């Protein structure tokens with residue numbers, strides 16, 4: 140039987156159940172020695188000075204901002220194309236957010252746009268290694284040094300990516316990593332603050348140490364939600380449950396997964412579960428999974444390269460860029476295609492689930508109405524599609540994905556004027 144391929148594929152350690160059971164048996168589900176062990180292993184792997192576990196990537200970011208002690212009202216520059224929570228957390232930390240456009244070739248922060256946006260009030264910049272591709276760090280670090288800006292790398296998508304042979308997360312004053320279920324290292328939630336200087340790291344550590352431990356139920360629910368997602372994306376279950384929903388959505392032009400996305404809203408005061416510590420069981424899963432990370436990354440990269448070879452050169456198709464000296468870890472394989480809506484429908488009809496939106500064009504959101512800027516690069520990226528290349532796909536499944544996308548592109552025909560409603564889609 141031909142099964143449908145899900146857009147989602149979580150990286151799951153094969154002994155997850157045993158790791159969780161062992162933490163429970165030892166009475167170390169929430170508190171225990173694995174948090175420190177994971178922090179040390181994570182820092183060592185990156186070649187970073189300090190790593191401190193946090194409840195989310197976003198809280199790691201927030202505590203780094205606090206610890207940098209930037210004057211209230213200072214400006215922080217972020218890419219226009221990112222997850223809306225990140226700029227909102229900067230505002231919660233008392234900073235004024237300024238957006239700049241992304242480079243339309245890489246979808247990462249455009250250094251030229253950054254240079255134009257710097258004012259005498261700018262104190263920090265956030266290079267987001269979007270979809271797993273490192274930003275142009277030489278240009279960004281050069282501007283940051285000239286203008287005395289703190290650099291906080293957003294590595295939520297990019298664990299394992301390198302720039303000139305060096306791991307992302309080690310270039311700036313600080314970096315945030317996310318361990319949500321679909322990220323490169325799945326701990327069913329949680330995050331890591333990576334910090335260069337000891338005094339800043341001590342302040343982040345003191346702040347996190349002052350927080351309460353999460354309730355066991357909360358963490359058990361996160362593990363359960365991750366498990367449900369895994370079950371849902373298993374080929375057979377997905378074929379009969381998830382896929383029909385997505386298929387209907389593609390025909391109606393609706394996005395049934397919109398309800399899975401976090402509602403865009405102000406985050407002040409911060410929600411309670413942000414202000415908690417990282418649990419031992421999640422750290423234990425992260426620690427074990429670090430050993431498998433390189434294998435997962437290699438599988439994803441190999442799928443992505445096969446897809447790029449198959450799609451590169453088709454008129455109107457722009458496969459993801461991987462500039463020299465940067466390794467992309469393809470958290471998302473984001474490809475520009477002509478006639479997007481038609482292509483999505485056509486892939487769905489052939490059993491391949493492709494995603495139309497993954498991050499936000501933040502200046503278009505009402506939440507940031509005061510920070511509107513023209514961002515043609517971000518808008519262009521938001522009109523691309525994300526094709527599954529996750530590590531859990533076998534080579535055979537990947538050949539099928541590749542064949543289906545090629546066929547769908549052929550069926551959609553050469554690029555023409557986009558249909559009006561499609562051009563207007565987010």
Ligand SMILES: Cc1ncc(COP(=O)(O)O)c(C=O)c1O
Pocket residue numbers: 195196197198221222224225267293295296316317318319329330498
């Ligand atoms: C680009 C980006 N940065 C930061 C985050 C925040 O990570 P977390 O959900 O762990 O707070 C995300 C989450 O999806 C993200 O996509």
